[in-house]
Amino acid sequence: MSFSIHLEDWRGWIAAEATPTPDPRHRISAQPGNDLPAMLRRRLDSAGRATCEILAALDPGSDFPLVHASRHGDTTRSLAMLEALQRGEPISPTHFSMSVHNALLGVHSIARQHHRPIQALGACGDEFDAILAEAKGYLVEGYQAVIAVFSECVLASAYHGCTEHPGIPCAVGLRLTLNTGQPLLSSDPAHPTHPTPLEVISWLNGDSPYLEGRRRWELGTT
Amino acid sequence: MSETHTTLSLELKHLLIETLELEDIAPGDIDPDAPLFGEGLGLDSIDALELGLALQKRFGIKLDAEAEETRRHFANLNALQALVEARRAN
Known part of the structure; x- marks a missing residue:
C-alpha cells in the first residue's frame, strides 16, 4: 500500500552550538520558551520549551492535532523519583505529574488553548516512522494538517552508554498534510536505523539525501 | 515586627521559590498579603501538594x-x- 504524506513546513532546535544547525529559515529561538506564561514555563526543561515553541510556530492558531514523540522522555526526573522511593522518601508531586509522557503536550494545550487531539508516544527508536503513521491516521480522518514533533531531553548520566541517545537536547517538528508541500517518499531501507531528532534535522536540511528508520524516507519535489 | 518574624518570612519566600521553581520571582515580589493561589502569585493545585510536602x-x-x-x-x-510559628516541630 502506498503511504502518501506531504511535508508543508518544519522547525528544528538543537541545544547550544552543535552540528547540524537547522537551516536559518527553520530555526526557532536559541533559548526557547519566552512566549510561554512563566508559571507554565518553569515546569519545562529546554527541550520541552523548544517543543512548545515549535508547536506554536507550526500551528499558530491551535488548529491541528499534535503528535509528540520522545524515545526516553524525562529520565532525569524519573530516575530522581525512583531514587527517592529507594530511600523511602516521598516523591515530588510536580516531578510525578510532569514525568508522564503526555505532560509536555498538556502544558502546551493549556498555554495555547489548544483543544484538538493530542497524542504522546515512545517507540523504542522507531519514533520518526511512528509519528508519520499516527499523523497519517489523523489526516485520513479529515484533518487538514497534523503537527508531529520528535524531541529528546538530557539523558540522566546513569543511563549513558546503556542506550542510544543524541547526546544533546534537540527537537524537530513537521507540519504534515495529505497532499500539499513536498511529498515524503518511502522505500525499503538498506540498513534500518533508529534516527534521533539530529538525523531528522540533518536530512531536512538537505545534508543527507535520505533518512533511514523502519523505512527509507526521501523528500520529493513539490 | 520581630527579627525572628522577618527571618521566617524570608525563609518561607525562599522555600516557595526553590520548591516551586519560581524562576522569574524574587523574594521581594511576594506580597505577604496577596493570595498564593489563583490570582496573586498564581500557584496551582500541583504547587499545593508540593508545598505541603x-x-x-x-x-x-x-x-x-x-x-x-x-x-x-x-x-x-x-x-x-x-501556621509555621504555631506548629513547627523543628
Whole structure:
C-alpha cells in the first residue's frame, strides 16, 4: 500500500552550538520558551520549551492535532523519583505529574488553548516512522494538517552508554498534510536505523539525501 | 515586627521559590498579603501538594490535603507563616 504524506513546513532546535544547525529559515529561538506564561514555563526543561515553541510556530492558531514523540522522555526526573522511593522518601508531586509522557503536550494545550487531539508516544527508536503513521491516521480522518514533533531531553548520566541517545537536547517538528508541500517518499531501507531528532534535522536540511528508520524516507519535489 | 518574624518570612519566600521553581520571582515580589493561589502569585493545585510536602520536610508540619483549614493556611504568606510559628516541630 502506498503511504502518501506531504511535508508543508518544519522547525528544528538543537541545544547550544552543535552540528547540524537547522537551516536559518527553520530555526526557532536559541533559548526557547519566552512566549510561554512563566508559571507554565518553569515546569519545562529546554527541550520541552523548544517543543512548545515549535508547536506554536507550526500551528499558530491551535488548529491541528499534535503528535509528540520522545524515545526516553524525562529520565532525569524519573530516575530522581525512583531514587527517592529507594530511600523511602516521598516523591515530588510536580516531578510525578510532569514525568508522564503526555505532560509536555498538556502544558502546551493549556498555554495555547489548544483543544484538538493530542497524542504522546515512545517507540523504542522507531519514533520518526511512528509519528508519520499516527499523523497519517489523523489526516485520513479529515484533518487538514497534523503537527508531529520528535524531541529528546538530557539523558540522566546513569543511563549513558546503556542506550542510544543524541547526546544533546534537540527537537524537530513537521507540519504534515495529505497532499500539499513536498511529498515524503518511502522505500525499503538498506540498513534500518533508529534516527534521533539530529538525523531528522540533518536530512531536512538537505545534508543527507535520505533518512533511514523502519523505512527509507526521501523528500520529493513539490 | 520581630527579627525572628522577618527571618521566617524570608525563609518561607525562599522555600516557595526553590520548591516551586519560581524562576522569574524574587523574594521581594511576594506580597505577604496577596493570595498564593489563583490570582496573586498564581500557584496551582500541583504547587499545593508540593508545598505541603515541603512544610513536612522542613518544619515537620503534617497537613490534611482535604481539610478546609489547609485552604486557610495556604491563603497567603502571612497565613502560612502563622501556621509555621504555631506548629513547627523543628
